[in-house]
Amino acid sequence: MPELFNIVEHLSKSRKIRDGKFNEAIFEIISTASAAIKTQRVNAWIFVNNFSEIKCIGNYDLLNPSLELSPNLTQKDLPNYFKLLTSREIVITNDTFKNKQAAELLDIYLKPLDVHSLMDIPIHIGGELVGLVCFENTKTARNWTEREQKFGLVIAQMISLAIETDAKQKAKLELEKALTEQKILLQEVNHRVKNNLAIISSLINMQSEKAQDEYHKFLFQETRNRLMSIAAVHELLYQSKSYSQVNFKKYLNLILDNLIDSIDIKNKEIEIEREIKDVTLNVSIAIPLALIINELVTNSFKHAFKKKKSGTIKLSLVEKGEFVKLIVADNGPGFDHKKIKTNSVGFEIIDSLIEQINATISHKNENGSFYEITFKK
Numbered sequence: 001m002p003e004l005f006n007i008v009e010h011l012s013k014s015r016k017i018r019d020g021k022f023n024e025a026i027f028e029i030i031s032t033a034s035a036a037i038k039t040q041r042v043n044a045w046i047f048v049n050n051f052s053e054i055k056c057i058g059n060y061d062l063l064n065p066s067l068e069l070s071p072n073l074t075q076k077d078l079p080n081y082f083k084l085l086t087s088r089e090i091v092i093t094n095d096t097f098k099n100k101q102a103a104e105l106l107d108i109y110l111k112p113l114d115v116h117s118l119m120d121i122p123i124h125i126g127g128e129l130v131g132l133v134c135f136e137n138t139k140t141a142r143n144w145t146e147r148e149q150k151f152g153l154v155i156a157q158m159i160s161l162a163i164e165t166d167a168k169q170k171a172k173l174e175l176e177k178a179l180t181e182q183k184i185l186l187q188e189v190n191h192r193v194k195n196n197l198a199i200i201s202s203l204i205n206m207q208s209e210k211a212q213d214e215y216h217k218f219l220f221q222e223t224r225n226r227l228m229s230i231a232a233v234h235e236l237l238y239q240s241k242s243y244s245q246v247n248f249k250k251y252l253n254l255i256l257d258n259l260i261d262s263i264d265i266k267n268k269e270i271e272i273e274r275e276i277k278d279v280t281l282n283v284s285i286a287i288p289l290a291l292i293i294n295e296l297v298t299n300s301f302k303h304a305f306k307k308k309k310s311g312t313i314k315l316s317l318v319e320k321g322e323f324v325k326l327i328v329a330d331n332g333p334g335f336d337h338k339k340i341k342t343n344s345v346g347f348e349i350i351d352s353l354i355e356q357i358n359a360t361i362s363h364k365n366e367n368g369s370f371y372e373i374t375f376k377k
Contacts, residue, residue, distance in 0.1 A: 004036060004037075004147070004151050007032060007036045008151075008154050010032070011028070011029060011032060011158050012158075014028060014029075016028050017029075017158065017161055017162050017165060018165065020165045020166055020168070020169035022162060022163075022165075022166040022169075023058075025162040025165075026044055026057055026058035026159065026162055027058060027060065029044075029058075029155060029158045029159055029162065030042040030043065030044055030058050030059075030060040030133070030155075030159075031060045031065070033133075033135070033151075033152075033155045034060050034062055035062075036151065037135070037148050037151060039135050039136065039137050039142075040061060040062045040063060040136065040137065040138045040139075041059075041060065041061045041062070041113070041115070041134075041135075041136040041138065042060050042133065042134065042135055042136070042155075043056055043058060043059040043060065043070065043133070043134050043136070044056070044057050044058040044123070044131065044132075044133045044134075044159050045057065045073075045131050045132050045133075045134065046123070046130055046131035046163065047129070047130060047131055048072070051075070051082070051086060052074060052075045052076070053072045053073065053074050053075065054072065054073050054082075054085070054131070054132070055072050056069040056070040056071075056072070057069070057131070057163075058159075070109075073109070077104070077108070078104045078105065079104075080101070080103075080104055081101070081102075081104050081105060084101060084120075085120065085122070085132060086129065088122050088124075088129055089122070090119065090120065090121055090122070090149055090152070090153075091118070091119075091120040092118070092119050092120075092144050092149075093117060093118040093119075094117050094141055094142060094143050094144070095116060095117065095141040096110045096115055096116055096117060096118055097110070097111075097116065097141075102118065113136070113138070114138045114139060115136045115137070115138055116137055116138060116139060116140055116141045116142065117136070117137035117140075117141050117142035117143075117144070118134060118135070118136055118137075119134070119135040119144045119148070119149065119152055120132045120133075120134050120135075121133045121134075121135070121149075121152040121153055121155065121156045122156065123156045123159050123160050123163070124156075124160060125160045125163060125164055130160065130163065131159070131163070132156075133152065133155055133156050133159055135148075135152060191234075193231075193234045194231045194234040194235050197227050197228070197230060197231035197234070198231060200227055201224050201227045201228055201231070204220050204223055204224045204227070205220070205224060207220060208220030208221065208224075218302075221262060221263070222298060222346075224262070225258065225259060225262055225263075225294055225298065226291060226294060228255075228258050228262075229255050229258075229287075229290045229291055229294045230287055230290075230291070232251060232254040232255055232258070232290070233246055233251055233283060233286055233287055233290065235254075236250060236251055236254070244282055244283055245280050245281065245282060245283070246280070246281060246283060246286050247278065247279075247280055248276075248279045248280065248281045248286055248289070248317065249276045249277065249278050249279060249317070251286060251290060252274075252276055252290065252293065252315070252317065253274070253276070255290055255293065255294060256272055256274070256297065256315070259294065259297055259298065259301070260272065263298070263301050268305055268308070268309050268310060268311070269309065269310040269311075270301065270305060270310070270311050270312075270313065271310075271311070271312045271313070272297075272312075272313045272314075272315065273312055273313070273314045273315070274315050275314070275315065275316040275317070275318075276315060276316070276317045277317055277318050277319060279317060279318075279319045279324055279377075281324070281377065284357075285357050285375070285377075288353040288356045288357050289326070289353075289357060289359075289373075289375075291349065291353055292326075292350050292353050292354065292373065293315070293326070293328060295346045295347075295349055295350050296328040296350070296371055297313060297315075297328065298346070299346060299369075300313045300328070300330040300332065300369065301313075303332065303335065304330040304331070304332025304333070304368065304369060305330075305332055307333070308332070311330060311331055311332060312330065312331050313328070313329070313330045314327065314328070314329045314330070315327070315328055319377065322376055322377050323374055323375070323376055323377065324374070324375055324376075324377050325372065325373070325374050326371075326372070326373040326374075327370070327371065327372050327373075328371045328373075329366070329368060329369065329370040329371065330368045330369050331367055331368040332368045332369060333368070334365030334366075334367075334368055334369050335365070335369060354373070357375050358375060358376065359373050359374060359375035360373070360374050360375070361373045
C-alpha cells in the first residue's frame with residue numbers, strides 16, 4: 001500500500017480543491033483514495049431535503065472511471081440505514097451479504113453492484129454532518145483496518161473542504177450578481193430622477209413664458225436652476241462607478257456652466273474665475289453645497305453688476321485635512337448682509353442648507369461681496 005501520508009500531503013496541495021473546481025476536485029479525491037487503499041469503488045454523498053435523502057456528488061470505479069452518478073437514496077426506503085448514517089459514527093460492514101444493518105441496501109444497491117464490504121465515513125463542516133464518503137469493496141468481503149479508517153476520515157475532511165470552497169464560490173458569484181443588479185438598478189434610478197427633473201424644468205420654462213415681467217420670469221429661472229443643480233449630480237452618479245461619492249469639481253463646473261447659459265446678463269462681460277481642486281464628496285453633502293453655490297453665484301449675477309458692464313465672480317474650493325473650504329466672491333459694490341437677509345428667500349435656503357451639512361459661513365465686504373464656507377468632509 002502506498003504511503004498514505006504522502007498521498008494526503010499531495011491532496012492537501014491540490015489546485016482543484018483550492019480553486020473551487022468542485023467536480024474535478026471530488027473526482028481527484030475519490031480516485032486517489034481508491035488507488036491508495038486498493039478498493040474498487042469510492043463515492044461521495046451529501047444530505048439533501050432536510051436529511052431525507054442523500055445525493056451522490058462523485059462516483060469512482062477503478063474498472064469504469066466514467067461511471068455515472070448513482071441515483072438519490074431516500075430515508076423513506078432506507079430508514080434503518082439512514083439512522084446509522086446520521087449517528088455521526090463510521091459505519092463498517094465487512095460482509096454486506098450477511099450483515100443485518102445492510103439488509104435494506106441488499107437488493108437495490110449492494111447485489112446489483114456486487115458490493116461485499118462497506119466503509120461509510122461521515123463528512124462534517126463546522127461540526128455539522130453534511131454527507132458521507134463510501135469505500136466499497138467488490139467481489140470479496142474485507143476487514144477495514146484502523147489505518148484505513150483514519151485515512152477515510154482524512155479523505156472526508158478533504159471532501160468537506162471541497163464542498164466549503166464550492167459553497168463560498170457560489171456565494172461569491174451570487175454576491176457579485178446581486179451587486180451588478182444593484183448597480184444597474186441604481187443607474188436606472190439616477191437616470192430616471194435626472195430625466196424627471198429635466199421634465200419638471202421644461203414645464204417651469206413653459207410656465208415662465210406666461211410671466212408678465214422680468215422679475216417673475218427670473219423667479220422661474222431661479223427655481224429651474226435649483227432643479228438643474230440637483231439633476232446634475234444624478235447625471236454624474238449615473239455615469240460614475242460610485243453611487244455615494246461625486247467628484248465635486250466636475251459637478252461644480254456643470255452647475256456653473258448651466259448658470260452662465262441660463263442667466264441673461266444683457267451684454268455685460270461677467271467672468272467666473274475657478275480655482276477648484278479635485279475634491280470627492282458624499283452625495284449628502286454635495287447636493288446641499290451645490291445649491292448653496294447656486295444661490296450665491298445667482299445673487300452675484302443679480303446684484304453685483306447692476307451699475308457695471310463687466311465684473312468677476314471668483315470661486316475657490318480646497319481641501320485641507322478633514323475640512324473643505326469654499327469661497328465665493330465678486331468685485332461688485334458689496335452689501336449689508338443683515339438687511340438683505342431679512343426678506344430673502346435665497347438666504348433662507350442657504351441658512352437651511354448650511355445647517356444641513358453642519359458648516360459655518362461668514363460674509364464680509366472686501367472689494368465686493370466675500371463668502372467663506374467651511375465644513376467637515
